[in-house]
Amino acid sequence: MSDDKTAEPKTLYPVPEAFAREALIDKARYDEMYARSISDPEGFWAEQAEALDWIRRWDRVKNTDFTGDVSIRWFEGGQINVAWNCLDRHEATRGAKTAIIWEPDDPKAPNRLITYAELAADVRRFANVLKAQGVKKGDRVTIYLPMIPEAAVAMLACARIGAVHSVVFAGFSPDSLAGRIEDCGSTVLITADEGLRGGRKVPLKANADKALDHAGGVGTVIVVRHTGGTVAMKDGRDVWWHEAVAGVSDDCPPEPMESEDPLFILYTSGSTGKPKGVLHTTAGYLLYASLTHKTVFDLKEDDVYWCTADVGWVTGHSYILYGPLANGATTLMFEGVPTWPDAGRHWEVVDKYGVTIYYTAPTAIRALMREGEAPVKRSSRKSLRLLGSVGEPINPEAWRWYYDVVGDGRCPITDTWWQTETGGLMIAPLPGATDLKPGSATLPLFGVKPLIVDNEGKPLDGACEGNLCIADSWPGQMRTVYGDHERFAQTYFSTFPGLYFTGDGCRRDEDGYYWITGRVDDVINVSGHRMGTAEIESALVAHAKVAEAAVVGYPHELKGQGIYAYVTLIAGEAPSEELRKELVAWVRNEIGPIATPDLIQWAPGLPKTRSGKIMRRILRKIAANEHDGLGDTSTLADPTVVDDLVGNRMNK
Ligand code: 6R9
Numbered sequence: 185m186s187d188d189k190t191a192e193p194k195t196l197y198p199v200p201e202a203f204a205r206e207a208l209i210d211k212a213r214y215d216e217m218y219a220r221s222i223s224d225p226e227g228f229w230a231e232q233a234e235a236l237d238w239i240r241r242w243d244r245v246k247n248t249d250f251t252g253d254v255s256i257r258w259f260e261g262g263q264i265n266v267a268w269n270c271l272d273r274h275e276a277t278r279g280a281k282t283a284i285i286w287e288p289d290d291p292k293a294p295n296r297l298i299t300y301a302e303l304a305a306d307v308r309r310f311a312n313v314l315k316a317q318g319v320k321k322g323d324r325v326t327i328y329l330p331m332i333p334e335a336a337v338a339m340l341a342c343a344r345i346g347a348v349h350s351v352v353f354a355g356f357s358p359d360s361l362a363g364r365i366e367d368c369g370s371t372v373l374i375t376a377d378e379g380l381r382g383g384r385k386v387p388l389k390a391n392a393d394k395a396l397d398h399a400g401g402v403g404t405v406i407v408v409r410h411t412g413g414t415v416a417m418k419d420g421r422d423v424w425w426h427e428a429v430a431g432v433s434d435d436c437p438p439e440p441m442e443s444e445d446p447l448f449i450l451y452t453s454g455s456t457g458k459p460k461g462v463l464h465t466t467a468g469y470l471l472y473a474s475l476t477h478k479t480v481f482d483l484k485e486d487d488v489y490w491c492t493a494d495v496g497w498v499t500g501h502s503y504i505l506y507g508p509l510a511n512g513a514t515t516l517m518f519e520g521v522p523t524w525p526d527a528g529r530h531w532e533v534v535d536k537y538g539v540t541i542y543y544t545a546p547t548a549i550r551a552l553m554r555e556g557e558a559p560v561k562r563s564s565r566k567s568l569r570l571l572g573s574v575g576e577p578i579n580p581e582a583w584r585w586y587y588d589v590v591g592d593g594r595c596p597i598t599d600t601w602w603q604t605e606t607g608g609l610m611i612a613p614l615p616g617a618t619d620l621k622p623g624s625a626t627l628p629l630f631g632v633k634p635l636i637v638d639n640e641g642k643p644l645d646g647a648c649e650g651n652l653c654i655a656d657s658w659p660g661q662m663r664t665v666y667g668d669h670e671r672f673a674q675t676y677f678s679t680f681p682g683l684y685f686t687g688d689g690c691r692r693d694e695d696g697y698y699w700i701t702g703r704v705d706d707v708i709n710v711s712g713h714r715m716g717t718a719e720i721e722s723a724l725v726a727h728a729k730v731a732e733a734a735v736v737g738y739p740h741e742l743k744g745q746g747i748y749a750y751v752t753l754i755a756g757e758a759p760s761e762e763l764r765k766e767l768v769a770w771v772r773n774e775i776g777p778i779a780t781p782d783l784i785q786w787a788p789g790l791p792k793t794r795s796g797k798i799m800r801r802i803l804r805k806i807a808a809n810e811h812d813g814l815g816d817t818s819t820l821a822d823p824t825v826v827d828d829l830v831g832n833r834m835n836k
Contacts, residue, residue: 193584197620203569203596207482207616214617221630228630229258229659232475236467236510237273239263239440248657250682254673257444258468258659265438266447266470267311267344270509271304272438282514285488286333287533289380289520298333300512303340306333308436311341313428317404319372321346321439324449326370326402328352328361328392330379331519334408334425335495336505338374343447346439350449350461353496354379354386356776358394360459364451365399368461368666374425376408377415382524389415443467449666450498452604453716454675455687455706461666462498462604469607470510472660476609476629477507480598481541482570482616490516491543491572492530497713498604499574502660503543507608522548527555531563531590542590543572543600546582547711550742553585560589570615573599575712576744577700583622601625601700603686604714605676607660610634611698624697631658634698636690641680644692651704652690653683706800708737708745713778715747717800720781723774724749727767729757734790734798735781738807738835746782748807748835750790759786783807783834789825791817802826809835 204210209217221228226245233242243261274281279301286296298306319325325347329335335351342349350368352361365373373396379386389407393416396402407415408425417424441447444465451459481489489508493499495517508515516537522530522544530552534542552560571591573583578599587597597620600612611634613619613626620626628634633655636644644650661684665672679685689701703709706717717735724733732752740746751767753759764784772780791799805814811830817823 193580193622195621197587197596197622199616199619200594200596204616207614209479209482209614209617211617214614217630218628222633225631225656229471232630233259233467233471235474236264236471237269239265242443242467246657250657250677250684253669254677256657256661256663258657259443259471262443262467263440264443264467264470265344265441266466266506266510267307267340268438269470270340270343270506271300271307274300274512275304278512281512283509284333284336285514285516285537287516287518287520287536289383289524291525291529291532296333303333303337305434306337307340307344309429309432309434310337311344311436312432312434313406314341314347314372315345315436316432317372317406319345319347322348322446323372324348324350324368324370325372325374326350326352326361326365326368328354328356328373328375328388329408329495330354330376330381330386330388330410331494331517332376332408332410333517334374334376336517339448339495339501339505340509344436344438346441346445348446348448350451351496351501352451353494353776354388355496355778357773358391359773360775361391362395362399363458364461365395365402367451367458368449369401371401372404372406373402374406374408376410378411378413380411380519382521385411385413393418441466444663448501450501450604452498453707453714453719455716456718459716459719460668460671460675462662463664463666464607464660465663468659468661470506472608472658473502473507474510476612476660477503477513478511479614480600480609480612480629481543481572482614483511483513483541485512487513487540488516488537488567489513489541489543490518490534490537490539492518492522492545492548493543493574498607502608522552523555526559527552528559528562531560531565534565534568535563538567540567541570541572542568543574545575545712546573546578547576547743549573549578549582549586549590553582553589554742557589565590565592568595571595571597573597574602576709577702578623580622587622596620599623599625601698605662606658607662610654610658611700621697624693624699626697628698634690635683636692637680637683641683647692647694649689649691649701651680652686652688652698652700653680654686655683657684708735708747710737710740710745710747710778711743715779719775720747720749720771720779723771723779724751724767726774727770729753729763730767731755732790734787734800734803736800736804736807738783738804740782743782747780748803749781749784750787750803750829751784752787752790785829785832785834787825788828789822791826791829792821793819794821796821803829806830806833807835809833
């Protein structure tokens with residue numbers, strides 16, 4: 185790097201003056217609102233809660249305790265309905281406004297524009313279908329759908345009648361689906377004949393059938409006819425969506441829900457064991473998703489807002505569906521992928537609908553960046569005014585490309601740090617208030633009290649680096665792990681007692697800006713998707729020829745992190761290219777394509793302590809090709825295994 189400071193890339197991007205003038209929240213207002221949200225959370229949130237339509241007002245705003253059994257309750261005594269807030273209440277003023285723009289995978293296939301009035305009626309009608317199938321308040325409904333409007337209708341219909349939805353990403357395997365159905369005890373499954381992504385068909389109904397072969401309890405499967413592909417329908421269990429809704433009334437009163445009644449379960453990977461069912465409840469979640477959506481995306485009535493996530497992830501829940509619809513926004517739902525038919529697809533869609541706010545993941549930006557500027561420059565993108573990023577740390581190089589090439593240097597980027605567990609955005613710039621630094625999620629949002637602690641739990645002041653915790657509750661926070669409250673307390677509140685531990689490492693700079701450095705636990709982030717290494721390991725050892733496996737993440741140019749597996753075969757089995765392929769296919773089949781190992785190294789032995797613990801620190805270094813600094817290996821039971829692993833490493 186040159187000594188000449190002027191040659192270094194810009195590190196501070198002040199709020200553009202024109203943007204600040206029009207913005208909902210400027211710097212002074214952010215400072216004032218943030219200070220109030222911390223000094224008087226009850227007063228702050230009570231005021232914000234006026235933005236929602238309540239059936240009954242709350243008696244108490246905040247009743248939360250991060251110690252002992254951990255109890256998080258917001259707006260107790262209040263009653264509210266999420267579907268009403270997202271739909272019916274807009275009908276009078278926004279009935280003819282487009283709620284959902286649906287863009288299909290195939291650019292030549294017909295799109296769909298659904299108004300608030302139409303969506304509200306569709307949801308009420310489908311809510312009646314669920315009721316007719318016996319679904320009652322509190323029952324769990326699993327949704328395994330592609331990115332089609334029926335996914336939104338199904339979720340909102342559950343919310344309308346008080347059923348708890350569990351959306352399972354359509355890329356998950358039959359086994360993963362079965363595990364999630366069983367864990368929450370769903371009685372109804374909603375799926376489609378097939379999904380479509382990048383021109384390829386995904387056999388959803390066939391997957392669902394396989395899942396139901398070994399997951400009991402599901403009495404009804406509602407199937408959307410999407411591609412028209414042939415599927416088997418089981419008599420007495422399977423019904424077509426279009427047949428079920430035909431002639432059904434669209435009159436369905438909203439169920440009055442207590443603030444703390446469950447809204448949804450969403451499974452996410454942790455550092456140990458099987459995925460946990462993150463449970464979100466009603467009022468606090470909706471308030472938090474809607475307020476963060478409105479303020480961080482500086483939402484105006486005429487915005488055309490596009491979040492490219494899948495509804496199978498939390499980003500899809502909070503920022504395709506609940507946040508935008510609660511705010512009466514036009515939200516775009518895209519079935520396809522950024523690189524099909526070619527790398528210009530997203531920008532074509534931006535121009536086609538005049539998208540003003542575009543929110544995507546660093547992995548997509550890096551994939552598009554690799555294709556060069558030409559596919560971007562083919563489009564106008566002049567409608568864009570704000571860009572967003574989510575899912576993993578964005579490297580400054582990708583940030584600048586996003587800013588300069590996609591945004592033509594005009595659009596602020598809001599880099600939003602948050603988690604499935606947090607329900608909504610936690611650390612992110614407000615585009616009219618916060619100067620940007622590429623790679624930093626910048627400053628905490630309203631009600632969020634970040635605390636960086638060292639490994640002993642000592643809070644650090646000023647500029648520092650350590651473990652990111654949150655010191656007090658915010659309304660969007662998860663309430664429990666479904667069916668296992670002890671695991672909830674243990675996972676999030678026991679490492680640093682009295683604090684919510686995020687599992688992320690973080691640096692705070694001299695300006696108080698936060699820089700997320702990535703997970704510090706055994707979770708890896710592949711293309712913005714969370715994977716527990718333990719899950720992939722147990723899939724691998726389930727293979728008859730595998731004796732032992734250890735999985736770590738390693739730096740990957742496009743995916744952020746790649747999956748690196750060390751595999752020890754059972755005695756008598758020889759490594760081969762064929763077996764390597766077989767294991768890759770095996771894991772894809774057990775969990776789903778997102779868990780595909782990038783590299784498999786045959787390990788005659790794994791580095792273990794004398795007490796038998798695998799030393800992952802060493803495996804991570806070897807995978808990252810940083811084997812010069814392996815640190816102290818003297819506690820290893822057999823230090824020679826390390827030499828073999830270094831010598832045969834895959835990431836050279
Ligand atoms: C929303 C979502 C959460 C984990 C989180 C962190 C990483 C998400 C980030 C980010 C740096 C950002 N993460 N956003 N890291 N900067 N803007 O992605 O939820 O799937 O639960 O993942 O993703 O490591 O802990 P989820």
